[in-house]
Amino acid sequence: MRAMKSNDQFELKAKDAVIHFPEGLIGLAECKDFVLIENPNLAPFRQLKCVDSPQIGFLVLQATTVITNFFEYVPVREWESLGIGPTKESAFVIVMISSTPETSTGNFQAPLLVNYEKMIGKQLILTDAALSRRHPLV
Amino acid sequence: MLVVTRKKDEKLIIGNEIEIQVLRIGRDNVRLGIKAPAHISIYRYEIYEAIKSENMNAVASQIPDKETLDKISKSMKAE
Numbered sequence: 001m002r003a004m005k006s007n008d009q010f011e012l013k014a015k016d017a018v019i020h021f022p023e024g025l026i027g028l029a030e031c032k033d034f035v036l037i038e039n040p041n042l043a044p045f046r047q048l049k050c051v052d053s054p055q056i057g058f059l060v061l062q063a064t065t066v067i068t069n070f071f072e073y074v075p076v077r078e079w080e081s082l083g084i085g086p087t088k089e090s091a092f093v094i095v096m097i098s099s100t101p102e103t104s105t106g107n108f109q110a111p112l113l114v115n116y117e118k119m120i121g122k123q124l125i126l127t128d129a130a131l132s133r134r135h136p137l138v
Numbered sequence: 139m140l141v142v143t144r145k146k147d148e149k150l151i152i153g154n155e156i157e158i159q160v161l162r163i164g165r166d167n168v169r170l171g172i173k174a175p176a177h178i179s180i181y182r183y184e185i186y187e188a189i190k191s192e193n194m195n196a197v198a199s200q201i202p203d204k205e206t207l208d209k210i211s212k213s214m215k216a217e
Contacts, residue, residue: 023179027190028197041204044211058196065214081176096195097202101213107196110189125181125189133192138213 018051019114025123026110031056034121036114045095048112059095063111064088066137073129074111082115082122090114093135101138109133 017035024032031050038046044065049057063070071086079086090113093106108131114121142150149159155175162169172180 022177025193026186027193042201042207044214045207047201056197058193058199059201077176094193094196096192096199097206097210099206101210104210107189107192110192123189123193124179125185127181127185133189137210 017119019119019121021121021123023122025112026125028056036060045097046092048092048094059097060092060112061095061106061137062089063091063093063106063108066093066106066135067108067131070108070111073108073126073131074113074124075126075128078113078124082113082120083118084113084115090116095137096134102136104137105132105134106137107133108135 018033019036021032021034024030028050031053033051034048035051036046036048042059045059045061047057048060067073071088071091074086074091076086079090082090084090092112092114093108094110094112095106096104098104108126109129110123110125110133112121112123144150144160146160146163149157151157156178157171157173159171159173160168161171174180
C-alpha cells in the first residue's frame with residue numbers, strides 16, 4: 001500500500017465548516033475543532049482533521065454504509081445529548097484501512113455523532129451493543 | 139490522588155453535580171452508583187483506554203492511495 005503525500009500545508013477552506021467537539025475525542029481531549037473534508041480521491045471515506053493540530057486526522061466513514069441500521073444501536077439519550085434524533089447521516093466511524101478490503105476495519109464501538117445544524121459532535125462508546133472496535137468493513 | 143474511606147451507602151460528591159454512592163461491598167469488588175448530568179460520559183476505565191489506543195492507531199496510520207480505497211469501496215457496495 002502506497003501512502004499519499006502527507007498534506008503538510010493544510011489550509012482551511014471556507015467550505016470546510018468546523019465541527020466543534022466540546023469534549024474532544026477519546027484520548028485527544030485537546031482537539032476540539034475538526035473539519036470533515038470531502039475529497040474525490042477518498043470517497044466514500046472522508047477525512048476528519050483537527051484544526052489546531054493538522055497532523056491529527058483520520059479517515060471516517062458513514063456508519064450506515066456498513067451496518068445499515070447502525071443508528072438504532074445508538075441509545076436515544078446519546079442523540080438527545082447532541083440535540084438531534086437518530087439519523088444515518090450523523091453517525092461516523094473511524095476506519096483503519098489495510099492493504100486488503102477484508103482486513104480493513106472500522107471502530108463501530110466508538111462512533112462519532114454530528115449535529116450539522118449546530119456543528120457540534122461527540123465520540124461515544126457503545127457499551128451495551130455487541131459492536132467491535134475492529135469491525136470488518138466488508 | 140485524593141484517598142477517602144466510605145462505608146456502604148455513603149456518597150461522594152464531585153463538583154456540584156456528580157454523586158458517587160457505594161451500593162455494595164463484596165469480597166473483591168464494590169458496586170458503585172453514579173449520578174451525573176447527561177453530558178458527562180462515564181465508562182469503565184479499561185474500555186476507555188482501549189478506545190483511546192484505537193484512536194491513536196488511527197491517527198498514526200497513513201492515508202491510503204485511491205486504488206486501495208476504491209477496492210474497499212467496491213467490495214462494500216458488492217454486498
